[in-house]
Amino acid sequence: MRTLLVLIQKEFLQIRRNAFLPRLIVAFPIMIMLVMPWITAMDVRHVGVAVVDNDHSGVSRRIISHIGATDWFTLHGMAADYETALRQLERGQVDVIVEIPEHFERDMVRAEPKPISISANSVNATKGSLGMQYVLQTVAKTLKELQAERGLVAGASELTVVQNRYNPSLNYRHYMIPALMIMLMVLICGFLPTLNIVGEKETGTIEQINVTPLSKLTFSLGKLVPYWLIGLFMLTVAMLIARAVYGLWPVGAPGVIYLAAMLFILVMSGLGVTVANMSDTMQQAMFVMFFFVMIFMLMSGLMTPIESMPRWAQTITLFLPPRYFIEVMRAVYLKGTAFTELWRCFAALGLFALLFNLLSVVTYKKQA
Amino acid sequence: MKETAISIRELTKRFGDFTAVDRISFDVYKGEIFGFLGANGAGKTTAMRMLCGLSFPTSGSGTVAGFDVMREGEMIKRHIGYMSQRFSLYDDLTVMENIRLFAGIYNLTPYRTRRRAVELLSRLNFLGERHTLVGALPLGWKQKLAFSIATLHSPEIVFLDEPTGGVDPITRRQFWELIYEEANRGTTVFVTTHYMDEAEYCARVSIMVDGEVRALDTPAALKRQFATDSMDGVFRTIARGAKRAE
Numbered sequence: 250m251r252t253l254l255v256l257i258q259k260e261f262l263q264i265r266r267n268a269f270l271p272r273l274i275v276a277f278p279i280m281i282m283l284v285m286p287w288i289t290a291m292d293v294r295h296v297g298v299a300v301v302d303n304d305h306s307g308v309s310r311r312i313i314s315h316i317g318a319t320d321w322f323t324l325h326g327m328a329a330d331y332e333t334a335l336r337q338l339e340r341g342q343v344d345v346i347v348e349i350p351e352h353f354e355r356d357m358v359r360a361e362p363k364p365i366s367i368s369a370n371s372v373n374a375t376k377g378s379l380g381m382q383y384v385l386q387t388v389a390k391t392l393k394e395l396q397a398e399r400g401l402v403a404g405a406s407e408l409t410v411v412q413n414r415y416n417p418s419l420n421y422r423h424y425m426i427p428a429l430m431i432m433l434m435v436l437i438c439g440f441l442p443t444l445n446i447v448g449e450k451e452t453g454t455i456e457q458i459n460v461t462p463l464s465k466l467t468f469s470l471g472k473l474v475p476y477w478l479i480g481l482f483m484l485t486v487a488m489l490i491a492r493a494v495y496g497l498w499p500v501g502a503p504g505v506i507y508l509a510a511m512l513f514i515l516v517m518s519g520l521g522v523t524v525a526n527m528s529d530t531m532q533q534a535m536f537v538m539f540f541f542v543m544i545f546m547l548m549s550g551l552m553t554p555i556e557s558m559p560r561w562a563q564t565i566t567l568f569l570p571p572r573y574f575i576e577v578m579r580a581v582y583l584k585g586t587a588f589t590e591l592w593r594c595f596a597a598l599g600l601f602a603l604l605f606n607l608l609s610v611v612t613y614k615k616q617a
Numbered sequence: 618m619k620e621t622a623i624s625i626r627e628l629t630k631r632f633g634d635f636t637a638v639d640r641i642s643f644d645v646y647k648g649e650i651f652g653f654l655g656a657n658g659a660g661k662t663t664a665m666r667m668l669c670g671l672s673f674p675t676s677g678s679g680t681v682a683g684f685d686v687m688r689e690g691e692m693i694k695r696h697i698g699y700m701s702q703r704f705s706l707y708d709d710l711t712v713m714e715n716i717r718l719f720a721g722i723y724n725l726t727p728y729r730t731r732r733r734a735v736e737l738l739s740r741l742n743f744l745g746e747r748h749t750l751v752g753a754l755p756l757g758w759k760q761k762l763a764f765s766i767a768t769l770h771s772p773e774i775v776f777l778d779e780p781t782g783g784v785d786p787i788t789r790r791q792f793w794e795l796i797y798e799e800a801n802r803g804t805t806v807f808v809t810t811h812y813m814d815e816a817e818y819c820a821r822v823s824i825m826v827d828g829e830v831r832a833l834d835t836p837a838a839l840k841r842q843f844a845t846d847s848m849d850g851v852f853r854t855i856a857r858g859a860k861r862a863e
Contacts, residue, residue: 617673
């Protein structure tokens with residue numbers, strides 16, 4: 250036990266003496282949390298809208314003014330007809346065309362209007378479909394208001410009630426911030442222990458350790474514990490920034506997040522130590538780590554929902570530890586899900602932590 | 618009958634179809650300074666690594682400090698000190714921090730750590746440098762410090778792999794004084810070197826060529842045997858036929 254403390258103290262002394270690491274540990278979470286949420290945000294603003302108003306009624310004017318009132322849209326004025334608007338769309342000046350049919354107001358009262366048509370340029374699929382959604386919601390809201398004012402019965406036009414639960418403003422940032430925290434931990438807690446151990450191999454200091462009676466377990470713990478503490482520190486910094494800057498704080502218990510993070514960091518550093526044990530050079534270790542990190546980033550649901558991946562890919566994600574951490578983070582952050590409902594994720598994380606850390610002890614060879 | 622500290626028989630290490638160490642057998646007595654000589658690539662370092670429990674022998678048998686080299690590597694490590702030819706203390710830790718680290722690894726009590734630290738630092742005249750980063754010390758000082766840390770836990774045997782490589786003659790002289798002091802305390806010293814004047818300081822020397830031990834005796838007996846007046850002459854005669862070169 251005293252040996253372990255001496256080893257941990259040694260790691261922290263070395264980190265402190267390093268010209269680069271202390272800055273990285275403090276600056277990295279701050280930078281990721283301040284810059285990345287604005288960049289990775291996929292919510293679409295300033296969708297260019299052209300309106301073809303064939304009705305020229307109170308209702309159509311009201312729809313247009315509502316579209317113009319939000320900063321989701323930039324109203325590119327009125328087009329004389331659909332053809333003109335379509336040319337604007339082709340030239341990329343507008344993204345969505347709203348065409349209000351003739352006699353829309355009159356027919357609306359009679360409860361048999363021709364539908365309003367909404368066309369979107371979907372070359373940029375995200376912008377197209379999201380822009381379309383926004384316009385649809387805005388128009389639907391306007392019509393609903395009108396019906397209420399004029400005492401019309403619902404059903405005058407088929408209206409869908411859209412409700413975004415848990416992330417009411419459909420704020421993509423709120424969806425991405427927990428994911429960014431995970432990226433932070435994947436990078437730092439995966440790469441730093443790897444670099445550290447391969448570094449000791451390259452300078453030859455590990456040989457001096459190998460010729461001592463130090464047990465493999467103590468050695469591995471001596472490498473894991475410092476990065477475990479650093480990881481939790483960075484998570485804390487990231488969470489505080491998310492609260493101060495974006496007003497985002499877990500709806501559920503922060504303790505659940507910490508518990509999951511404690512397991513997840515162990516998974517990542519266990520993997521890092523294993524890779525380092527099996528590599529002789531820095532380059533070799535880095536490439537192997539990149540291989541894993543790429544898969545983790547792209548496949549575990551950080552960017553794209555797992556549910557929309559092909560079935561075979563979904564099966565693969567079951568073997569990716571970040572997947573479970575992401576599930577916990579998003580559930581606790583946005584929905585406030587309790588620990589008891591997430592026990593499967595915790596069990597999976599615990600299993601991976603055990604597996605990778607056993608591997609890290611087994612692959613450490615004191616005698617070759 | 619003298620007690621042996623190291624006793625090996627037919628110890629062999631093969632890497633694929635390359636035999637780095639070919640059936641070497643010898644005894645090292647307790648408290649003696651044993652010189653382990655050989656040309657570059659003769660297999661000295663590989664042999665030494667097997668004795669220290671860093672490398673598994675392919676075949677053969679033997680004991681180091683009374684423990685089996687095949688099965689009890691970790692037990693051997695409790696009773697030996699090792700200083701590799703590559704300087705391997707932590708450059709980014711101070712002298713004292715390095716001492717404390719290795720004392721911790723060998724499970725020395727805090728009291729004993731302090732006592733041993735003062736003892737070895739004053740022997741080296743290093744007390745004033747105890748808070749200096751090891752990386753900032755001149756090479757000769759580093760080597761002496763590395764030796765002292767290798768003997769920090771008072772091991773029965775200390776292995777030194779070319780400890781004086783790249784060091785000036787005065788420092789080399791001081792280094793050998795440290796080795797003598799350690800041997801006088803009863804520690805067995807197993808040392809490899811390329812300097813033939815250093816070979817003269819050893820109680821007995823062995824000379825390895827192409828993975829085999831070709832000669833083993835006291836320096837005086839070897840010189841008589843090869844009818845020459847220096848260890849240099851002995852080494853040249855034996856190593857002339859070497860097929861392996863680095």
